[in-house]
Structures are given as structure tokens and as C-alpha cells.
Amino acid sequence: MNKNEPIVSIITPIFNRKDLIKETHQSVISQTYTSWEWIIVDDGSEDNSWKIIQDFAQQDNRIKVIKRERIPKGAPTCRNIGLEVAKGEYVIFLDSDDLLADFCLEQRVEAIKKEGNKYDFLVFPIRTFRQNLLDINHLQLPSQYDDLEEFILWNTPWYTTAPIIKREKTIQWNEKLALYQDVDFNIRMIVAERTYKFIYAKPDVYWRYTEHNSISRSNLFTPQKLEARVFFLEGICEALKKGDKLKKYDKAIYTLAERFIFDFISQNQYAYFKEILSLLVKYEIITTLEFYKLYIILPLIHNQLHYTSLPVLWKLSRKLYSITNQSIPITDTKKIMRSKELTDIKEYMKVYHQSKN
Structure with missing residues (x-):
């Protein structure tokens, strides 16, 4: 050393x-x-x-x-x-x-x-x-x-x-x-x-990238990991609030909450579903009226159409959410690879060498 x-x-x-x-x-x-x-x-x-x-x-x-x-x-x-x-x-x-x-x-x-x-x-x-x-x-x-x-x-x-x-x-x-x-x-x-x-x-x-860190669907829905979604959402909302950034990212928070909401509905975990909605009200991301609309209507639609209804639920949740027209498009949340992950090393090295000049 x-x-x-x-x-x-x-x-x-x-x-x-x-x-x-x-x-x-x-x-x-x-x-x-x-x-x-x-x-x-x-x-x-x-x-x-x-x-x-x-x-x-x-x-x-x-x-x-x-x-x-x-x-x-x-x-x-x-x-x-x-x-x-x-x-x-x-x-x-x-x-x-x-x-x-x-x-x-x-x-x-x-x-x-x-x-x-x-x-x-x-x-x-x-x-x-x-x-x-x-x-x-x-x-x-x-x-x-x-x-x-x-x-x-x-x-x-x-x-x-x-x-x-x-x-x-x-x-x-x-x-x-x-x-x-x-x-x-x-x-x-x-x-x-x-x-x-x-x-x-x-x-x-x-x-x-292994099967160990690519968690199976069954493991994602243990009680501990269902509860972790609530802890996670509350933690980042609190951090954003303290950093005076919550309003700026409220639409992204709602988009994240939707993922958790449909996880809970698909597993019939309505208590956790309610907790997520309560957090969204607490941090003023949705109104109390929107809380009741989402809490009552989404499970009803899901029970009628079951899991295949999730795309319908996505669209419906946006209609029940007052800032729908300004929120992040659902398709944008799918851009996991975007520009940050490239399969072509040659393309990256070209950028790398350009940065050196």
C-alpha cells in the first residue's frame, strides 16, 4: 500500500x-x-x-x-x-x-x-x-x-x-x-x-446478471417484499419533500405508485393498495376524491376482467387522476434501455474517444 x-x-x-x-x-x-x-x-x-x-x-x-x-x-x-x-x-x-x-x-x-x-x-x-x-x-x-x-x-x-x-x-x-x-x-x-x-x-x-439478482415473480410477492414497496415509496416521498423536490417529481411518483398499485391488486392485497393511496394523499400527489375513485373503481374493474385488465387499469387510473394530461406517458416508463445502455461497444468507444479530444 x-x-x-x-x-x-x-x-x-x-x-x-x-x-x-x-x-x-x-x-x-x-x-x-x-x-x-x-x-x-x-x-x-x-x-x-x-x-x-x-x-x-x-x-x-x-x-x-x-x-x-x-x-x-x-x-x-x-x-x-x-x-x-x-x-x-x-x-x-x-x-x-x-x-x-x-x-x-x-x-x-x-x-x-x-x-x-x-x-x-x-x-x-x-x-x-x-x-x-x-x-x-x-x-x-x-x-x-x-x-x-x-x-x-x-x-x-x-x-x-x-x-x-x-x-x-x-x-x-x-x-x-x-x-x-x-x-x-x-x-x-x-x-x-x-x-x-x-x-x-x-x-x-x-x-x-444471475438468476439470484433476477428475482422471480413469486419471490417478489412475499409479505416482506410487498411491505417494502410501501416503505420505499414513503421513503422517497419524504426525501423529496425535505429536499423541496416533491412537486417537481409528483408525476414520476404517481407513475411509480401505479406499478405498486397493480402489483397489490393482482395479488388481492388491498390493504397495501390502500396504504399506497393514503401515501399519495398524504404527500398531496392525489386528492381525497381521487383516492376514493381509485380505491373503489380499480378493484371492481380488476375483479371483472382479472389480470388481463392491467392495461385497462393503467388507462383508467390516468383518467381518475386529475393531472393525467400532464403526467408521464405510460410508454415512457418502458424505456429501460434508452440511450444509457448500448449493446454495441464500438458506439460507446467512439463517444469515449470524442470526449478525450
């Missing part, structure tokens, strides 16, 4: 990843930039993961391993524990199945120096893959749209490992959420007016 260079703290939660963590470990210890510490927080693994990461720590004193000993269980809690013990000037959140390019830290620290250390975090392009780097498919690039609105609409402008953040400017992760932790974290970072910039550079992280 070079004492003249800033330390980068890499924080990784782990749960039952014995088959993948060794590959992640290799990507960390192969960094050309050597002033780093890797904090791995075990979330109660039931396989051999704890023993494996203990061996990592014995082999390299830059690696620290911790067992989560407080509740709640989950990656947000583990990341917060990592933040509590981190000593680095900068932080990167790395998932236990993702990989760093060997030049990742060097590229990011050089960019920080080049920018004069004036931003709270920098965001870098990353690539996604499935089993190995030869099947890389998507390149994640910055959106041409409002990043905050994109996060609210789930058109995620960047994934967890894309930013490098000043530790003193990093906020706590929301430990109550069983879903959408990354989106919640980034929304609150932006609302808190953390300054940032997207850096056009070579992709330096490989984000693994």
Missing part, C-alpha cells in the same frame, strides 16, 4: 457465495492501484463463505472480514457496518459476485485527481455479463434525461459499483428495505445534493 496515495475502501456484503467470491477476490487483489482495503461483511452465510473470506484476510492484511451481529439481516445493514469501520478517503460498494477490471481503482483515482477532487462522487461506465466475461452484453452509459426522475421510474442510470464516493459524503443505506435498496440509496444521494459527474472512460466493472 502506497502511503502517499488515498485509500479506497471496497465494501462487500456476502451471503452464501462460496462459488463466486473467489473470482471477485481475484479481481480485487489484481488491482494495479494498491492503496485499498476490502471490507467483507458476512450476512450469516450457511455455506463455506465465512471460512473462505477468513482465508483471504489471513493472506492479505488489506482485507478485513466481519460477521453481521445485529439486525436486520440484509445487504444494506452489511454495507452500513462496512462504512462504520472503513478508513478510506473514498468508498466503492462491490457486490460479492461482481468483478473489478484490474485498472478500476487506478482509473478512478486518476479521474478524481483530474477533476480536482471537486465532486462528491464520480460515476463510471460498467458492463454486464452472465457466466463469464466473454458473454458480456450490455454497456451502461449515462442517461440523457433527469437522473433523479430516471431512478424514480426504475430506469436505473447506474448500478451499485459504478460510483466512487467520498466517504464523508456517503449516506447510510436504508436497512428497512427488502427491495430497491440501490435505487433508494441513489435517490437520497441525489436529493441530498451530493455533487457528481459521469466520467467517460473504459468500463471498469463487470456486473453479473
Whole structure:
């Protein structure tokens, strides 16, 4: 470790990843930039993961391993524990199945120096893959749209490992959420007016797309995850309100709420449906009259037409919502890939080289 260079703290939660963590470990210890510490927080693994990461720590004193000993269980809690013990000037959140390019830290620290250390975090392009780097498919690039609105609409402008953040400017992760932790974290970072910039550079992280992080429909509707939708919506509404941004993004919030509303109706979870509508009234996104229209009419239509009625419900909900004509078109919420994700690496590299000139 070079004492003249800033330390980068890499924080990784782990749960039952014995088959993948060794590959992640290799990507960390192969960094050309050597002033780093890797904090791995075990979330109660039931396989051999704890023993494996203990061996990592014995082999390299830059690696620290911790067992989560407080509740709640989950990656947000583990990341917060990592933040509590981190000593680095900068932080990167790395998932236990993702990989760093060997030049990742060097590229990011050089960019920080080049920018004069004036931003709270920098965001870098990353690539996604499935089993190995030869099947890389998507390149994640910055959106041409409002990043905050994109996060609210789930058109995620960047994934967890894309930013490098000043530790003193990093906020706590929301430990109550069983879903959408990354989106919640980034929304609150932006609302808190953390300054940032997207850096056009070579992709330096490989984000693994697996069945584990592609949650099945059945898992999405457990009681804990249904409740998480309510917590998530309330949390971002409160953050936007405190940041005096709620009015600006009320239509995006309504569009997000519609997703949750139809999840609840499709599962006959009317108590959660009512909670979402109550939140929309509380934050003055809909009126009390609109609350009753939506609460009474949408379930009636659904019960008549069942799940195939969801497109009808989308249109009906807009008719019952007073600012329909100004709200975000339903089709816009489908633009998940938009300009930020390109399958053609040549197209990106052309933009990358142009940015260098």
C-alpha cells in the first residue's frame, strides 16, 4: 500500500457465495492501484463463505472480514457496518459476485485527481455479463434525461459499483428495505445534493446478471417484499419533500405508485393498495376524491376482467387522476434501455474517444 496515495475502501456484503467470491477476490487483489482495503461483511452465510473470506484476510492484511451481529439481516445493514469501520478517503460498494477490471481503482483515482477532487462522487461506465466475461452484453452509459426522475421510474442510470464516493459524503443505506435498496440509496444521494459527474472512460466493472439478482415473480410477492414497496415509496416521498423536490417529481411518483398499485391488486392485497393511496394523499400527489375513485373503481374493474385488465387499469387510473394530461406517458416508463445502455461497444468507444479530444 502506497502511503502517499488515498485509500479506497471496497465494501462487500456476502451471503452464501462460496462459488463466486473467489473470482471477485481475484479481481480485487489484481488491482494495479494498491492503496485499498476490502471490507467483507458476512450476512450469516450457511455455506463455506465465512471460512473462505477468513482465508483471504489471513493472506492479505488489506482485507478485513466481519460477521453481521445485529439486525436486520440484509445487504444494506452489511454495507452500513462496512462504512462504520472503513478508513478510506473514498468508498466503492462491490457486490460479492461482481468483478473489478484490474485498472478500476487506478482509473478512478486518476479521474478524481483530474477533476480536482471537486465532486462528491464520480460515476463510471460498467458492463454486464452472465457466466463469464466473454458473454458480456450490455454497456451502461449515462442517461440523457433527469437522473433523479430516471431512478424514480426504475430506469436505473447506474448500478451499485459504478460510483466512487467520498466517504464523508456517503449516506447510510436504508436497512428497512427488502427491495430497491440501490435505487433508494441513489435517490437520497441525489436529493441530498451530493455533487457528481459521469466520467467517460473504459468500463471498469463487470456486473453479473444471475438468476439470484433476477428475482422471480413469486419471490417478489412475499409479505416482506410487498411491505417494502410501501416503505420505499414513503421513503422517497419524504426525501423529496425535505429536499423541496416533491412537486417537481409528483408525476414520476404517481407513475411509480401505479406499478405498486397493480402489483397489490393482482395479488388481492388491498390493504397495501390502500396504504399506497393514503401515501399519495398524504404527500398531496392525489386528492381525497381521487383516492376514493381509485380505491373503489380499480378493484371492481380488476375483479371483472382479472389480470388481463392491467392495461385497462393503467388507462383508467390516468383518467381518475386529475393531472393525467400532464403526467408521464405510460410508454415512457418502458424505456429501460434508452440511450444509457448500448449493446454495441464500438458506439460507446467512439463517444469515449470524442470526449478525450
